[in-house]
Amino acid sequence: MDDAIDTALEPCAGAAATTAPSDFDIRDYLRTELLPHFMCPGCGHGIALRALLWAVHELGIAKDRLAVVTGIGCSGRTGAYIDANTFHTTHGRPLAFATGLALARPDLEVVVITGDGDCLAIGGNHLIHACRRNLDMTCLMLNNEIYGMTGGQVSPTTGADRLTTTTPSGNTEPVFDACALAAAAGAGLVGRGMTLQTPALKNLIRDAIAHRGFSFVEVISDCTEIFGRKNDLGSSPEMILRQKSAMRPEFYGNVVDQPFRPNAMKTGILARTDRPEYGDAYRAATAAAGASR
Numbered sequence: 001m002d003d004a005i006d007t008a009l010e011p012c013a014g015a016a017a018t019t020a021p022s023d024f025d026i027r028d029y030l031r032t033e034l035l036p037h038f039m040c041p042g043c044g045h046g047i048a049l050r051a052l053l054w055a056v057h058e059l060g061i062a063k064d065r066l067a068v069v070t071g072i073g074c075s076g077r078t079g080a081y082i083d084a085n086t087f088h089t090t091h092g093r094p095l096a097f098a099t100g101l102a103l104a105r106p107d108l109e110v111v112v113i114t115g116d117g118d119c120l121a122i123g124g125n126h127l128i129h130a131c132r133r134n135l136d137m138t139c140l141m142l143n144n145e146i147y148g149m150t151g152g153q154v155s156p157t158t159g160a161d162r163l164t165t166t167t168p169s170g171n172t173e174p175v176f177d178a179c180a181l182a183a184a185a186g187a188g189l190v191g192r193g194m195t196l197q198t199p200a201l202k203n204l205i206r207d208a209i210a211h212r213g214f215s216f217v218e219v220i221s222d223c224t225e226i227f228g229r230k231n232d233l234g235s236s237p238e239m240i241l242r243q244k245s246a247m248r249p250e251f252y253g254n255v256v257d258q259p260f261r262p263n264a265m266k267t268g269i270l271a272r273t274d275r276p277e278y279g280d281a282y283r284a285a286t287a288a289a290g291a292s293r
Contacts, residue, residue: 029053029063031083038077042228042236044221047195048142049078051219052111054198055206059109067108069098071123074149074223075115075142092123095130095139102137106279109209110137117147120156120176127178130214131185133278138208138215141178144223152226163230178218183271188213190271194220196243200267207269213277220267 030053039046056066063084070079072091079086085108089097094112102110119127119141130139145162147153152165156176163170183190189211193201201219208215222228222239233239 024054024057026050026053029056029083030081034081037081039074040223040225042222042224042239043074044144044195044219044223044240045074045078045142047198048140048201048219048221049081051193051195051198051201052113052140052205053082054202055209056109058202058206059209061109061209065107065109067098067101067105067110068113069094069101069110070113071115071118072150073115073118073147074144075113076118077149078113078142092118092121092126094118095123095126098137098139099130099133099135102135103279103282106136106283111209112137112139114139114141115148115155116141116143116145116157116176116178117150117153117155120178120181124156127182127216128185131182131187131216134186134188134213134275135278136212136214138205138211138217140205140208140217140219142219142221143178144221144227146223146227148223148226152230162227164227179216179270182216186273186275187216187271188273188275188277189215189269191216191269192218192220192265192267194243194267195222196220196240204268211272213273213275220265 037046066084067087068079068082068084069087069089070076071089071094076088079088087097094114098110098112101108114123143157145155145158146164147155154164154167154171154173157178158164158167158171159175161170179190179192189208191204191208193204195201205217208217220243222236224236224239228234228239233242
């Protein structure tokens with residue numbers, strides 16, 4: 001699977017924003033009557049939400065054309081604050097729901113927000129087949145290494161030796177590489193970003209939405225209360241800076257000397273293919289069957 005990623009590796013669109021932050025007001029895209037939000041102080045999911053809505057703003061997507069589908073968990077609650085068409089579905093099933101929605105309403109921009117547990121554990125099979133079909137929609141997997149809302153259990157992305165409510169002696173399961181899985185299963189675009197760099201994350205999400213086919217973006221986020229506190233990872237800023245030590249944008253490797261080049265998890269666009277989009281094939285087959293009757 002690593003080869004599938006490396007051969008298609010290309011830099012992210014870059015950290016430079018195409019519109020100044022001052023041109024974007026997140027309040028224009030929020031249901032402000034629902035504020036204050038329920039997120040814990042320092043939760044990275046708010047940064048991910050900002051990056052998504054900033055990307056939507058730059059793409060000029062009208063709110064009545066945006067459909068956001070969420071699953072269960074802290075990531076799933078972010079959709080409630082978006083002033084657009086939003087659907088809060090059952091655990092592990094947002095991609096299945098979104099598949100039907102995207103097939104029925106190809107005029108919509110369908111975005112799925114899911115978590116590492118929702119997407120890779122109970123929903124793992126749906127992820128594989130969403131990648132395989134390559135239907136035109138975007139999946140954002142907010143990875144904070146834990147089941148935050150449902151009790152702090154170990155997730156498929158919890159790091160080795162980390163403490164959770166179900167691994168009181170430290171996690172002994174290997175970590176799932178979601179991007180490698182998505183690339184191997186045939187996703188049209190695969191990328192990884194981090195909440196540490198909001199403009200770069202926004203650009204990555206913008207490229208993912210603009211790509212015609214199934215786009216999968218892993219967003220490295222932080223859970224300060226359930227995961228960080230239990231593992232003594234410090235305050236929210238300290239947890240966010242931890243991302244910098246482990247992950248660097250791929251384009252760093254082209255501009256810095258060897259000692260500072262990325263040697264850990266890669267970020268940016270990791271794989272891109274031009275496979276046929278499933279919705280076109282489905283509608284063509286349906287039309288042909290109708291004409292032959």
